[in-house]
Amino acid sequence: MEYQVVILGGGPAGLTAGLYAARSGFTTAVLEQTMAGGKIVNASHVENYPGFDQGISGLDLGQAMKRQAEKAGTEVVRTAVTDVTLSTHGPPGSAHIVHTADGDIQTTALIIATGSDYRTLDVPGEAEHLGKGVSYCATCDGAFFRGKKVAVIGGGDTALTDALELATFASDVIVVHRRDELRASEALQANARKSPKISFRWNSVVEGIEGDQAVTALRLRNTRDAIISEVSVDGVFVAVGSVPSTEFLGGSLSLDESGSIITNDSMETGVAGVFAAGDVRHNSARQVITAAGDGATAALSARRYIISL
Numbered sequence: 001m002e003y004q005v006v007i008l009g010g011g012p013a014g015l016t017a018g019l020y021a022a023r024s025g026f027t028t029a030v031l032e033q034t035m036a037g038g039k040i041v042n043a044s045h046v047e048n049y050p051g052f053d054q055g056i057s058g059l060d061l062g063q064a065m066k067r068q069a070e071k072a073g074t075e076v077v078r079t080a081v082t083d084v085t086l087s088t089h090g091p092p093g094s095a096h097i098v099h100t101a102d103g104d105i106q107t108t109a110l111i112i113a114t115g116s117d118y119r120t121l122d123v124p125g126e127a128e129h130l131g132k133g134v135s136y137c138a139t140c141d142g143a144f145f146r147g148k149k150v151a152v153i154g155g156g157d158t159a160l161t162d163a164l165e166l167a168t169f170a171s172d173v174i175v176v177h178r179r180d181e182l183r184a185s186e187a188l189q190a191n192a193r194k195s196p197k198i199s200f201r202w203n204s205v206v207e208g209i210e211g212d213q214a215v216t217a218l219r220l221r222n223t224r225d226a227i228i229s230e231v232s233v234d235g236v237f238v239a240v241g242s243v244p245s246t247e248f249l250g251g252s253l254s255l256d257e258s259g260s261i262i263t264n265d266s267m268e269t270g271v272a273g274v275f276a277a278g279d280v281r282h283n284s285a286r287q288v289i290t291a292a293g294d295g296a297t298a299a300l301s302a303r304r305y306i307i308s309l
């Protein structure tokens with residue numbers, strides 16, 4: 001199979017790149033492993049995407065982006081990418097090859113928009129209780145904890161968004177943070193502090209997640225005095241950031257220390273005809289709107305590249 005533009009990842013960055021590339025008249029495919037729309041489909045309510053003054057559900061926003069890209073002529077293909085062979089030595093315009101579970105795909109321009117995966121705590125009991133009280137998605141699993149006591153780990157925007165969402169179901173929400181100062185926006189902090197259901201455990205890190213069949217408690221270590229304590233909870237929502245999905249590149253592009261792809265302002269990587277956009281990119285602002293902007297920029301750069309050949 002062969003396209004002029006192939007985009008890896010069907011989140012806001014990938015679908016916007018697909019929209020722009022297809023509208024430029026190129027044969028375009030977006031390869032997505034699970035559900036097109038990206039992580040945003042898990043957000044119950046997105047309030048900061050311009051144009052939707054009443055907010056919009058993440059699922060509706062992601063699905064609308066997919067429909068718009070397809071309407072423009074992008075093929076959205078569900079497949080798992082295993083690795084890539086980038087053309088670094090051939091004549092200008094030589095095809096890059098994307099290896100997938102369903103066969104190889106050749107492309108003149110490749111846009112990588114694979115986003116990121118949830119960062120794990122890597123503590124005893126975390127993997128064992130996945131789906132049995134441990135979750136990385138409050139929107140997906142919050143309703144299972146109606147009337148129960150839950151903990152949210154982390155101090156960023158995701159942790160507080162999750163805590164506020166969980167407070168609509170749970171009886172108590174304990175935010176466990178490793179410092180005594182939150183990273184989350186002032187607006188989220190103010191809302192969380194107003195909620196009578198939300199409390200904070202400062203300077204605390206998770207040492208383990210206890211329970212037999214289901215989660216029953218969190219083992220915490222105070223970072224100041226090293227005292228270990230146990231807090232009984234029915235659920236643990238881990239919101240400690242994310243790691244870029246770049247392992248399939250196998251060292252073929254320059255990455256920063258966190259594993260994000262290094263690009264210039266035109267989304268060009270160090271390899272001709274290969275671009276990166278969205279959360280997978282070094283210094284991404286990690287917002288839906290900036291991912292979409294990156295996707296548009298990457299597709300316009302891909303267009304310039306193809307036309308120059």
Ligand code: NAP
Binds near residue numbers: 153161
């Ligand atoms: P983040 O900003 O990287 O925050 C991660 C949090 O987890 C930090 O508080 C960090 O602590 C903590 N943490 C990291 N590793 C840890 C570990 N091993 N153990 C315990 N705690 C750990 O990630 P995020 O909250 O997912 O947000 C990512 C991006 O998405 C941000 O740019 C954010 O603004 C954006 N976002 C926006 C919205 C919104 O606009 N409504 C919602 C969600 C996310 P430290 O603070 O000590 O580093």
